[in-house]
Amino acid sequence: MRYTKLWILSLSLFLSLFSLSAKAALTIEINEGFDNALPIAVVPFANENSGLANVSNVVAADLKRSGQFKPLASNQMPSLPSELNQIDYNQWRTLMIDNMVIGKVSQMANGLYQVDMRLINVLRKEQMMGKRWSNVPAKGLRQVAHQISDAVYQELTGKRGAFNTQIAYVTMVKGSKQRFYTLEVADADGYNAQPLLKSTKPIMSPSWSPDGKKLAYVSFEDGRSKVYVQSLDGKYRKMVAGYKGINGAPAWSPDGQKLAVTLSKGGNADIYILDLNTNRLQQITRDRAIETEATWAPDGQSILYNSDRRGQPQIFQYFFDTRDEVRITFEGKYNSDPQMSPDGRYVAVVHGSKGYHIGLVDNQTKRFEVITDTFLDESPSFSPNSELILYAMNKGGRGQLAVTTTDGRFSQTLQVKNAEVREPAWGPYSAE
Amino acid sequence: MKTLSKLAVAVLAASLAACSTPPQKEMDAILDGDSMQDTAPGLDGRYQIQQQDLDGGATMTPVEVYGPDGQLLTTIDPLDGMQNIGDSDPLDPRLPEYKLLNALHENVVYFGYDQYSVDEKGMEVLRYYADVLAQDPRRIAALYGHTDERGSPEYNLALGEKRAKAVFDALVVLGIDPKRLGVSSMGEEEPAVFGSNESVYAKNRRVEIILK
The missing domain is CATH 3.30.1330.60 (OmpA-like domain)
Structure with a gap:
């Protein structure tokens, strides 16, 4: 028990300014198992019921969704320990469980909650980690659970977890006379969906500011595409590009000071960089072909974009310092909508050959691989830890979202009841 | 202006019926204003102009403003304040669509x-x-x-x-x-x-x- 240490953490509460009740939550469906996933037992926490968010369930679901863990079902557990001295290590060793998470939820005198968790190495019979969250309101318990998942993931894989993050997406409901579009933000597991904007005209292409506090997006609310920036708390909203022609494809620079956008005010779709402080525009491409869907390399030194200057959409990279343009994709006749992983290793694209799927260019090996096999796959977006890709696809005639590991071996779908879902964008790590 | 009055229906509909009641202040602005300026499409809870089903060359129907409960509040001639449609921006969403009767080709x-x-x-x-x-x-x-x-x-x-x-x-x-x-x-x-x-x-x- 040398490592027994309780870290006291205080939860900084994310105060939602939306009074609107949450929309129908995204429901998640796991599609494939992961053969070499690590077995783990997330034991139901003591006192976690009574109508509150079930912390251990959220943690187990998070770990399973990563594709790297295989949580033991709670009905197969030989006992339900919540303290170190309650663990019979041999019981768990015979089940081939090397790691387990135990904990408890308790109500404090002030009515708020305290959550304790411990990560146990069963083989060495010792605690690897212990943490405590105090003064947690009931609605903050899911967030604590995601932080527990992050901590466990980091300890066991050595990689940062992205469970306590958010996603943005657009839902569309067909009415009899018109359509209803909603830009929503939800937790990465689909819970706590909040509407940011509702319109009867299309909404497209949400892009997160690097601090996670604003979204840039395209709205057709006054008849044609214009680019807007809106804060998540709804207090700030501004049209930043409403030039003649199309205004689209906003992409926030890593330093948060600029937006790459597509404008056709010069006669056809070209990439521009809009300085958000001065409103000054810098034109990057001047080709007569379509150039759009710019995205920034994580170091901010280059952008990638789609150009059909060779007669079909392909991905190019433009370096700001040398002004060099390099073609990135060569496989097939249709590669569009590039996204570079935050670690810089991969470029995800929409690849059209037999159908439309998500393809990955590996910048290390220079290999290209198609990693999805669903229908009409588009809009890839990396998790902030570069481990997963969120994308839009069509299943049963309906737009849905899916998440896949970068090797394509594990995937899950997220759907909204009675609505089409599309245009997903995975948000950054929340500033702690 | 006569031909203009042949333009078809544009209906000012309360946007997003599911949304909350619009603030009274904005409703007043719409009811007081003759021009279309006050009724430019807006965000949730405000009003939007919808081009409705058109019967080509039919007689002009003024814009109808509905309250959140579906009750008709007022009617506004959508072309009041517009000088000449020919000078307008063709992309102006406030301009009603004109449909040809018995067109020889689909548009x-x-x-x-x-x-x-x-x-x-x-x-x-x-x-x-x-x-x-x-x-x-x-x-x-x-x-x-x-x-x-x-x-x-x-x-x-x-x-x-x-x-x-x-x-x-x-x-x-x-x-x-x-x-x-x-x-x-x-x-x-x-x-x-x-x-x-x-x-x-x-x-x-x-x-x-x-x-x-």
Whole structure:
């Protein structure tokens, strides 16, 4: 028990300014198992019921969704320990469980909650980690659970977890006379969906500011595409590009000071960089072909974009310092909508050959691989830890979202009841 | 102004019926104002103008303003304050659509996959509409490019514009003043037909010519 240490953490509460009740939550469906996933037992926490968010369930679901863990079902557990001295290590060793998470939820005198968790190495019979969250309101318990998942993931894989993050997406409901579009933000597991904007005209292409506090997006609310920036708390909203022609494809620079956008005010779709402080525009491409869907390399030194200057959409990279343009994709006749992983290793694209799927260019090996096999796959977006890709696809005639590991071996779908879902964008790590 | 009054219905509908009651202040602004300025499309809880189903050349129906509970609050002539429709921006969403009675051609030009050139069948349609525009100099036209649902939405937005531009160029070659034409793209966002097969896709790869 040398490592027994309780870290006291205080939860900084994310105060939602939306009074609107949450929309129908995204429901998640796991599609494939992961053969070499690590077995783990997330034991139901003591006192976690009574109508509150079930912390251990959220943690187990998070770990399973990563594709790297295989949580033991709670009905197969030989006992339900919540303290170190309650663990019979041999019981768990015979089940081939090397790691387990135990904990408890308790109500404090002030009515708020305290959550304790411990990560146990069963083989060495010792605690690897212990943490405590105090003064947690009931609605903050899911967030604590995601932080527990992050901590466990980091300890066991050595990689940062992205469970306590958010996603943005657009839902569309067909009415009899018109359509209803909603830009929503939800937790990465689909819970706590909040509407940011509702319109009867299309909404497209949400892009997160690097601090996670604003979204840039395209709205057709006054008849044609214009680019807007809106804060998540709804207090700030501004049209930043409403030039003649199309205004689209906003992409926030890593330093948060600029937006790459597509404008056709010069006669056809070209990439521009809009300085958000001065409103000054810098034109990057001047080709007569379509150039759009710019995205920034994580170091901010280059952008990638789609150009059909060779007669079909392909991905190019433009370096700001040398002004060099390099073609990135060569496989097939249709590669569009590039996204570079935050670690810089991969470029995800929409690849059209037999159908439309998500393809990955590996910048290390220079290999290209198609990693999805669903229908009409588009809009890839990396998790902030570069481990997963969120994308839009069509299943049963309906737009849905899916998440896949970068090797394509594990995937899950997220759907909204009675609505089409599309245009997903995975948000950054929340500033702690 | 007489012909203008033949323009069809534009209805000011409370946007997003499911939304909350609009603040009283904004409702007052709409009721007090004669011009359309106060009724520009807005965000949730405000009002939006909708072009409704049109019967071509029918008599003019004024804009109707409904309260959140569906009760008719007031009616406004949508063309009050507008000097001459021919001087307006063809893309102005407040302008009502004008539909031809017994038109010889559907107001749509179709395109091939990932293509933005007008074929001979499309040119036939455009010669007809160029003639319509030539015969009635007050008319203006908005050209909306569309794509099928496949591929990435932003590329499709740009592709739809290329198609609308191709139609624009053809109409200009046919003698129409560029000022009377507006080019816009809806990308893949507003399919004419829903579904996921080639015959559906072919109907969605199009430019619609909206006369106003």
